[in-house]
Amino acid sequence: MPSPAPDHPGLFIRDPFRYSDAMLIIPPVLVECLECFDGRQTDLDLRAVLVRLTNDLEVGQIAEHLIRTLSDAGFLENQEFERQRDQRRREFAESPVRLPAHAGSAYPADPGEAREVLRQYMDGAGPSLEKAALGRDLFAIAAPHVSPSGGWRCYRAAYSLLRPEHASRTFVILATSHYGQPEKFGLTRKPFVTPLGESATDVALVDWLAARGGSAVQMEDYCHSFEHTVELQVVFLQQVLGPGVRILPILCGPYARSMYRGGMPEDDGPVKQFLEALGELGERESSRLFWILGVDMAHMGRRYGDEFQALAGEGPMSEVGARDEQRIGRINAGDAAGFWDLTCQNRDDLKWCGSAPFYTFLKSAGATQGKLLEYEQWNIDEASVVSFAGMAFSKRSRIILPG
Numbered sequence: 001m002p003s004p005a006p007d008h009p010g011l012f013i014r015d016p017f018r019y020s021d022a023m024l025i026i027p028p029v030l031v032e033c034l035e036c037f038d039g040r041q042t043d044l045d046l047r048a049v050l051v052r053l054t055n056d057l058e059v060g061q062i063a064e065h066l067i068r069t070l071s072d073a074g075f076l077e078n079q080e081f082e083r084q085r086d087q088r089r090r091e092f093a094e095s096p097v098r099l100p101a102h103a104g105s106a107y108p109a110d111p112g113e114a115r116e117v118l119r120q121y122m123d124g125a126g127p128s129l130e131k132a133a134l135g136r137d138l139f140a141i142a143a144p145h146v147s148p149s150g151g152w153r154c155y156r157a158a159y160s161l162l163r164p165e166h167a168s169r170t171f172v173i174l175a176t177s178h179y180g181q182p183e184k185f186g187l188t189r190k191p192f193v194t195p196l197g198e199s200a201t202d203v204a205l206v207d208w209l210a211a212r213g214g215s216a217v218q219m220e221d222y223c224h225s226f227e228h229t230v231e232l233q234v235v236f237l238q239q240v241l242g243p244g245v246r247i248l249p250i251l252c253g254p255y256a257r258s259m260y261r262g263g264m265p266e267d268d269g270p271v272k273q274f275l276e277a278l279g280e281l282g283e284r285e286s287s288r289l290f291w292i293l294g295v296d297m298a299h300m301g302r303r304y305g306d307e308f309q310a311l312a313g314e315g316p317m318s319e320v321g322a323r324d325e326q327r328i329g330r331i332n333a334g335d336a337a338g339f340w341d342l343t344c345q346n347r348d349d350l351k352w353c354g355s356a357p358f359y360t361f362l363k364s365a366g367a368t369q370g371k372l373l374e375y376e377q378w379n380i381d382e383a384s385v386v387s388f389a390g391m392a393f394s395k396r397s398r399i400i401l402p403g
Contacts, residue, residue: 186221197243295354
């Protein structure tokens with residue numbers, strides 16, 4: 001991405017998989033040189049580009065320095081990258097717990113500060129009409145995974161519905177896997193540690209799902225080590241119900257085959273097997289499960305490849321809001337096919353990163369009726385917008401709210 005430091009212009013590079021901790025800024029004059037690192041060109045091609053860019057024949061040291069810097073950082077596909085990748089994957093596999101990856105950035109790392117900030121986010125929920133209307137029929141909520149500082153109203157709308165008696169449930173967290181493989185579901189047996197304490201992972205249910213979920217399951221998926229979408233649900237669960245909440249964390253990779261080739265996600269055999277296994281688990285354990293969806297919706301604007309500057313609620317984002325409303329309507333109606341049909345239009349030009357968890361829920365959780373509690377659009381930067389919502393789901397045929 002463009003360098004965020006005005007006094008150091010250029011291209012900022014980091015590794016979202018966190019195999020490497022390095023962060024580099026490539027000066028503007030050298031950015032074009034990165035095209036030489038395509039597996040086909042040689043160091044001689046790189047030197048030729050540098051000669052053209054610098055009008056200097058003595059570019060050998062510059063080329064060697066660029067190659068060495070990228071290699072040492074783990075940004076070239078070579079033995080150093082493989083070493084860093086294998087080490088990080090091994091460290092996660094051998095760790096007894098999943099350590100917090102976003103404490104200190106998405107929320108405070110200090111336990112007292114974290115509790116206070118989360119308390120402020122949840123303050124003002126008050127007596128909930130939705131809570132009274134849903135009563136014991138509430139069995140699922142959807143909340144964002146955007147930064148809580150931007151999405152706290154939707155987090156509050158969803159998590160304020162939880163009651164003390166929910167603390168005994170196992171929370172099935174279906175969350176977006178931003179970097180996971182398509183048509184794959186990431187599981188882990190590790191308890192999630194946050195500044196608020198250590199949650200418990202329902203290992204028996206993880207093992208059951210891993211045994212019956214087929215080849216679509218990725219056990220001890222490395223993406224769990226750095227993905228924020230489950231972690232943010234855990235901290236809100238801990239704030240509301242206590243640190244020892246019990247979870248079944250599932251990262252949902254995108255349904256790319258269906259999106260780009262047509263058909264439904266379950267036309268893929270391994271996906272169908274996993275959805276059926278999850279549905280069987282949901283039916284068998286329905287009395288002790290509660291479903292949590294960690295999902296954002298549309299991603300629009302410059303950061304996400306659009307040519308226009310996106311402003312929340314204005315211009316093109318008004319149309320996005322109307323299209324979001326259509327999709328939410330299908331979700332609330334429990335209409336998986338209708339939701340997926342809308343999602344696949346123009347190969348999801350709205351870029352709903354939560355589409356796979358939503359569809360997985362609709363196909364696995366049985367007959368549901370949803371309720372939109374809060375919808376927001378938020379400028380994640382001056383030219384880009386994310387939309388998200390707080391939602392509730394009941395097993396009843398209808399949800400009627402007072403007033």
